[in-house]
Each structure stands twice: as structure tokens, then as C-alpha cells.
Amino acid sequence: AGSDLNFTATVSAGGQSLSVPVVIHLTEIVKTLEAYEHQAVFNKSNSRIGTSESESGLVIATQPQHGTVEAYFVGNEMWDFDYTSTDCFAGQDSYLYQIAGEYGEVSVNVTAALHDLTINAETNTAKIIDLSAELPSNFTQTITITQPEQGTSSYNSATKELTYTPNSSATSDSFTYAANGCAKTISVTVSRPPLLLALNTTETGQELWKSDGTVAGTVLVKDINLGADSSSPGPFLKRLSDGMFLFFASQDGERGIWKTSGTEESTVKVKDILASYGSARNLTLVGDDVYFTTKTIDTLRLWKSDGTEDGTVIVKELPILGGDRSGYLHTVNGKLLFNYDHPHTASNPRGEEAWVSDGTALGTAELKDIWPGGGESDFMKGSVIEFKGNLYSRADDGSTSGSEVWMTDGTTNGTKLLADLEVGSNGSIPTNFTAADDVFYFTAVTSDKGDQLWKSDGTSENTVPVKDMDPNSSVRDQDLFSSDFFYGEIKQGNDTNGLLFFAAKNGDYGIELWKSDGTDSGTVMVKDLMAGVNYSSRPGDFVELNNTLYFTAYDLDNSRNLWQSDGTEEGTFMVKSFASDELESESIEVKNGIILLNVRKGGGEDAFDYQLWRSDGTETGTYFLGDIL
Numbered sequence: 001a002g003s004d005l006n007f008t009a010t011v012s013a014g015g016q017s018l019s020v021p022v023v024i025h026l027t028e029i030v031k032t033l034e035a036y037e038h039q040a041v042f043n044k045s046n047s048r049i050g051t052s053e054s055e056s057g058l059v060i061a062t063q064p065q066h067g068t069v070e071a072y073f074v075g076n077e078m079w080d081f082d083y084t085s086t087d088c089f090a091g092q093d094s095y096l097y098q099i100a101g102e103y104g105e106v107s108v109n110v111t112a113a114l115h116d117l118t119i120n121a122e123t124n125t126a127k128i129i130d131l132s133a134e135l136p137s138n139f140t141q142t143i144t145i146t147q148p149e150q151g152t153s154s155y156n157s158a159t160k161e162l163t164y165t166p167n168s169s170a171t172s173d174s175f176t177y178a179a180n181g182c183a184k185t186i187s188v189t190v191s192r193p194p195l196l197l198a199l200n201t202t203e204t205g206q207e208l209w210k211s212d213g214t215v216a217g218t219v220l221v222k223d224i225n226l227g228a229d230s231s232s233p234g235p236f237l238k239r240l241s242d243g244m245f246l247f248f249a250s251q252d253g254e255r256g257i258w259k260t261s262g263t264e265e266s267t268v269k270v271k272d273i274l275a276s277y278g279s280a281r282n283l284t285l286v287g288d289d290v291y292f293t294t295k296t297i298d299t300l301r302l303w304k305s306d307g308t309e310d311g312t313v314i315v316k317e318l319p320i321l322g323g324d325r326s327g328y329l330h331t332v333n334g335k336l337l338f339n340y341d342h343p344h345t346a347s348n349p350r351g352e353e354a355w356v357s358d359g360t361a362l363g364t365a366e367l368k369d370i371w372p373g374g375g376e377s378d379f380m381k382g383s384v385i386e387f388k389g390n391l392y393s394r395a396d397d398g399s400t401s402g403s404e405v406w407m408t409d410g411t412t413n414g415t416k417l418l419a420d421l422e423v424g425s426n427g428s429i430p431t432n433f434t435a436a437d438d439v440f441y442f443t444a445v446t447s448d449k450g451d452q453l454w455k456s457d458g459t460s461e462n463t464v465p466v467k468d469m470d471p472n473s474s475v476r477d478q479d480l481f482s483s484d485f486f487y488g489e490i491k492q493g494n495d496t497n498g499l500l501f502f503a504a505k506n507g508d509y510g511i512e513l514w515k516s517d518g519t520d521s522g523t524v525m526v527k528d529l530m531a532g533v534n535y536s537s538r539p540g541d542f543v544e545l546n547n548t549l550y551f552t553a554y555d556l557d558n559s560r561n562l563w564q565s566d567g568t569e570e571g572t573f574m575v576k577s578f579a580s581d582e583l584e585s586e587s588i589e590v591k592n593g594i595i596l597l598n599v600r601k602g603g604g605e606d607a608f609d610y611q612l613w614r615s616d617g618t619e620t621g622t623y624f625l626g627d628i629l
Contacts, residue, residue: 061096061103066110069095083108084141088182113139114177114184121151122193123168123592125238129186131177132160141179148175150190166190168593169546194262195592196221196236196245199612199626205230208249210262211625213594213614218625221260222267225251233258237283237290244307246270246290248280255280257292259307270305271312284329286336289359291315293327293338300326300340304359315357316364319343325352330384332391335410337367339380352376356410367408368415371398379406385433387440388458392418394430402427405442405456405463418456419463422446430454434485434500439518441466441500443481451480453502455518466516467523470506480504482511486542488549492566496547499567501526503539510536513553515567526565527572529553539563541588543595545617550575550595552583560585562597564617576615576622584610598628 010019058079060071066089072080083106085093090112096103113135121127131143145155145162150170155162155177166173166188173188195213200206204223207230211218224231231249238245244266249258255274260267274280278296285291286304294301300320305312318340320326326341336359341352351374357364370377379395386392395406401417402425408415421428421444428444439455446452449468456463469480482503490499500516509528516523529537530553537553544550549565560583565572578599587598595615615622 059098061098064093064095064108066091066093067108069106071097081106084180085110085182086180088112088114088184114179114182116184117186118189119164119186120189120191121164121166121173122191123166123170125193125240126163126165127188129162129164130160131162135160143177143179145177146175148173148188151188162186164188167546168590192592193238193243194245195594196234196247196260196262197612197626198232198234198628200230200628203228206232206628208233208247208260208267209626211614213592213616215623215625221262222264224249224258224267235283237285239285239288239290239307241288242307246283246305246307248283248292257303257305257312270307271309273303273312282327282329282338284331284336286331286359287334291329291336291357291359293329295320295327302336302338302357302364315359316361325381328381328384330380330386330391332386332408333389333410337380337391337408337410339378340366341376352378352381354379354408354415367410368412370395370406370415373398378403379408383431383433383442385435385440387435390414390458392433392440392442392456392458396427399425401425403429405430405444407458418458419460421454421463432481432483432485432502434487436487436500436518437498441485441487441516441518443485453481453516453523466518467520469504480506482538482540484540484542486544486549486551488542488544489547490544490549490565490567491547492568492571497567501542501549501551501565501567505536507533509533511538512536513539513551513565513572526567527569529563529572530556541585543588543590545590545593545595548617550588550615550617552585552588555579559583562588562595562615562622575617576619595622596625597622599624 007022008019009022010017058071060069063069066087067083067085069081069083074080090110093108093110094105096105115134119127119129143155145153147153150173151164151166153164153175170190172190174185176183176185194210197209197211198206199209205228207223208221209218210221231251233247233249236245236247244259244261246257246259248255254272256272257270259270273294278294280292280294283290283292290305292303298320300318302315304315320341321343326339328339330337336357338355339352340355351371353369354367356367370379375398377395380393382394384391384393390407390409392405392407394403396403401420404420404427405418407418428446430442430444432443434441439457441455443451444454450470452468453466455466485502487500489496502514503511504514505511509525510530510533512528513526515526539551539553541552542549551563552560553563554560557579559579561577562575562583564575582600584598584600589596597613597615599611599613601609601611610628612625612628613623614625
């Protein structure tokens, strides 16, 4: 401060150069200020400079080498400086300001806000990366991300959380996140969680096994119910916080909730939940708690568990009657929703309606009485999807609208009719709800068009028909659509497109494979697998593996076989024939990068064995893993 800054400036023009000595007198007003990379972090105390000049008395004389700076007059002879780094520089930067012909210097200590990261993730499981631990607390710059080759990624600027989900075949991956021109790499090591199975042998009965997708790698984890009696383990649901799988299993006549990480020593009982007649089902994850229901002849019990015995408790007990259909669990916005078939009495004429729970007895109550009195609205009992913060399903109000599309966000006020497609009490009877990217699909019937494919963005005005599948008919045809609808990202050549697949028929073909891109012209039959209007392949059990559609369909010999498709006729062909056996419908799923199939073998009605097969999408990669029953 108060000294001279001496340097030589060289000016070149027309092949000539001239060196000129320059002297800048530095004033008393010299500050050393700190900042973070990519962020205007000067606060009011360390970036404010007092002068005796008015608003026009200070200018930025030189821009910093690794960023930009602006000066703001804030009144009372005070100025704010706003510095922002524009590259990945970390170190000391500086710039000059000028007041009344004299200069001051601001030195900026720049520290990196973005860093290369290394993370671990599991296939098909969302990995949340909390960048708030990496970024300065006052970081407000826009972060952009690239899409990884082996998964998907997204960034939430409000929470500063980055979510990465590797696909089923990933082993390693990488992508970048960037701000203000500085990009850093996130490297991912991808592992596969244990593939847990319920397989049967003569010695152990049906017990807990795990597999890496090969015969040699398919091994018994634990004989829970010792001897030939079965524990019948499953289904398996993973808690994200500790990676433990919770499941039902039987031991010594009692059905309990168990947990495992895939090893014998980690497979332990959490708590017995049924000691006599009854059923346990509907494992559902809400946050990090697992909910499920047990049902006896007269009581429905809603449970929740944190994976410990003390933390496995009954949330609410509700009375039921024979023929009860309660207990289908769903989740939206951190709440648990389920349907409850309330016993109907003269003094309490209640029917089957949607209920909501926050995990406490007091917070478990009817969501809304859609069909007032003793009627059954059937809301959330059949086809249900979650789409953009709401659940969508069919419901009947019993009077004005009939069975139509309803929605709920988990609140009473947010539970309402979306659209009355068939005006009057008959209703359009919507079903086959399937979520896509920006819309969801469903089927519905109206008196003027009959059965149609519809789509909606969640608003009444944009709930519109996609295609009239049979223009020559205006009556409901229960065989027009199958109950299997599937939306996936399917690779066609070098492009990957979001497509809806389903089975349908019209006047020219039997029930065959169709696809839709959400437009009338883009809703077409993919292939007539069993040619002729009198024959139907009835495709279904749609799954996606490595951006390819796999499904099952019947052949002329009445066998159900494994097929694949890229959405084109030439790209749709059989993977594996099960002509001598029978591939079970509703028994195909993708886990850990392989397709699992249930195959029924045997001769007579009483001689069937059920086997588990695996497939990688090729004929040679489709083979037997183990017996189920």
C-alpha cells in the first residue's frame, strides 16, 4: 500500500514493437479477499470497500486472469465486489480497481469447489451422491451433468443431490458434472447385489438360495427350516441404508420376518409375526422402513419394520370379514396408502376405500370416502401407477361419474377425479395404467368409440385418446387388450426410443404384439406372431434387458416361448422354444442383469415340477438353474 507497481508494457504493430515503462501508484485501499471457485462468495464484510467517492468514482481497471469481477455501489460511499471463477483454476487470482486515477489491488484465494469423485454403486439401484458435502455452503452456480453410458443420472439443485442408477449389465461407469466451464469426472465401480432365490431340493425343501446366474454359482444360503420341510422364503425387499434384504420365511410352524445380506451368518430372524392360520404379504419400502400386512380370519394388521426386533411393530389392527380384499400397499410422497375393506354393518355402512398411514396408529385413517356409505370404490385395488407425485388408478364414486380415472397425492383434498371420460354413471372402466416419461397410458371404453388407448400428462385437458383400436366397433370387448402393458427405452439401430408395448387385436388379426409412441400413426402392430384372425399368440410378461424387449408368446403347438423385439417386425424373433415344457405366464423378471423364468415340466396333471431358468437373451444363454417346487 502506498508503493509503486513498476512493469514494462510492449506494444507491437506493423512489424515494429515499442517497450514502454509503466508506473502505477497503489493507494492505501488494498484488500486481500477470499472466494471459492464457481461462486460469488464475497460476503458483505470481506468484499466491501469504503471510499470517499460517489457512485461514479470506482471502476474495475483489470479483469482477473481466471475469472470475472463486477463492482456494485451500495450507498454510503460503499462498494461490493463480485468475483466468479470461470475455469478449474485453484490458487491466487487478482485484479485492479481504480479510484480517481489511482489503483488498488484485490487478491483472491480461489479454492476448488468441484473435484473428481470415485463412488460405488449396485446395479439397478439408485445411488444418491450428496454434493452439499463437496460444495461450499453458499454455492449457487448451475451444475450440469452428462449421461453415463451404463446408466442414468440426474441432479437436484434444491438439495444438491446427484442420483446415479447403473443398468443391469454395468460393471464400471463414468460421467461428468460441471459448472462455469469446469468439468470433473465421477468414476463408478458397479457391483451386483446377491440374487436371492427360493429353490427346492429333496433334502432341504424350498429354502433360501443365491445365484450369480450360473449353475455353479447357484448355492444354498441357509436351510432355515431344517430338514425336508420348507421355509418358503420371499419375496425379498432391500433396505437402502444397510443393504439388508427383508423377507418372509417359516420356521417350526411360525411365519416370521427375516433379513439377510446373502450369507448364512447374516441370515437371521427379525421377529415372528404369524403363529397360526393367516397370510403375510405386501413388503413395501417407505423411506427406510419396510411395511407389510398380515391377515387372519378376522383381523388385518399393518406392520412396519426397521430391520430390528424392537423396531418391528404393529401400526394398526383393523377388523375384517371373510372374503376380505384389503391390503394392497402403495407409496406416494413418503406416505403409505392401502385399500381397506371395512366390514359393512347397519350401524356403520362403510365399504372398501383407500386408507393412508404415516407409520403411527393415529395417523392411519381413511384417505377419502369416494363411494359414500357402504359402496366399494375399488380405488387402488387393480392397476395402479405412480406418476409425477401422484398415484393414478380406477375408482367409482357410485353416482355421478361411475368408474373413472382418479388421482391422489396422499392427502384428502388431493384425492380427486382426473377426468370423466364416459359422462354418466356407467363410467369408462379405465385399466392397464402404465407410466412413461412425460405421460401415462391406460385403456378405457366409451359408448361412441368402444375400447381405446388413452394417454394423460396428469391434467384433465390433456387426457386424450391415442388410437381407436377397432374403428368398426363401439362396444366393449374384454379381449381387445390384454392385461400386460409395458413402457421401456428400446434400442433401434443407433437410436434409443421410449415405446409402449402391449397385446391387442383388431378386425384383421388375433391378439398380437403392438407398440405405440403416443401418436395415432405411431400405434401399430409390430408383428403377427401367429398369423390369421382366428389365431392369437397372446404376448405378455414384458421385460427390458439392455434396451431390448423380451416377452413370452404362444406358438401353434400351444407352447409358450421366449421372444425378443426391438419394436420392428424384422427385429422380433424367438429366443428359446419351450415346446416340450411350458413357460409359465406372469413368471418372468429381470434381476442382476439376467432374465429369470419359471418353467413347468412333467407329464400328467399331478406330475408337474416347477423349475427356475435363466436367460441372457440368447438361446445358448437360456438354461435351467434349479427346482422351485
